[in-house]
Amino acid sequence: MSSKAEALCPCGSGRLYGDCCQRLHQGQPAATAEALMRSRYSAFVFGMQEYLLESWDSRTRPAELPLDNDTRWFGLTVHDSQQDGDRATVSFSARFCEGKDWFCLSEVSAFALAADGHWRYVDGKADFQPLQPGRNDLCPCGSEKKYKKCCGA
Ligand SMILES: [Zn+2]
Numbered sequence: 141m142s143s144k145a146e147a148l149c150p151c152g153s154g155r156l157y158g159d160c161c162q163r164l165h166q167g168q169p170a171a172t173a174e175a176l177m178r179s180r181y182s183a184f185v186f187g188m189q190e191y192l193l194e195s196w197d198s199r200t201r202p203a204e205l206p207l208d209n210d211t212r213w214f215g216l217t218v219h220d221s222q223q224d225g226d227r228a229t230v231s232f233s234a235r236f237c238e239g240k241d242w243f244c245l246s247e248v249s250a251f252a253l254a255a256d257g258h259w260r261y262v263d264g265k266a267d268f269q270p271l272q273p274g275r276n277d278l279c280p281c282g283s284e285k286k287y288k289k290c291c292g293a
């Protein structure tokens with residue numbers, strides 16, 4: 141396995157990437173909409189544009205998805221997921237930073253199970269809240285160091 145596969149998966153499952161989102165990134169269908177949502181988060185972390193488009197419902201998929209290379213993602217929290225037949229919703233939040241600006245994204249995403257057995261992202265309601273970490277606050281990157289000694293240094 142590559143060192144990436146042996147590192148903790150960015151989706152925060154606590155499993156290794158090789159035992160988690162990598163399988164989905166290699167084409168295995170997600171068992172649940174939540175697993176697909178996690179794999180899409182990991183794909184954002186790794187900048188996997190093609191996977192993000194492939195896992196998007198064909199009815200709502202954009203023609204292209206420009207990814208901003210300056211965006212860094214830190215930590216995903218899944219709050220709730222509900223499935224009703226071939227439809228599902230997942231609510232989650234994630235922190236990210238662009239340059240020195242921090243944000244918390246809260247989103248409720250809708251997913252649909254397609255005839256080919258793959259869950260795909262349909263659409264979502266997203267809310268962006270700016271974060272203003274104080275110098276002595278814990279760093280929003282999740283390092284458990286003070287902001288001034290970490291990303292705010
Ligand atoms: Zn994962």
Ligand SMILES: [Zn+2]
Nearest residue numbers: 279281290291
């Ligand atoms: Zn930090």
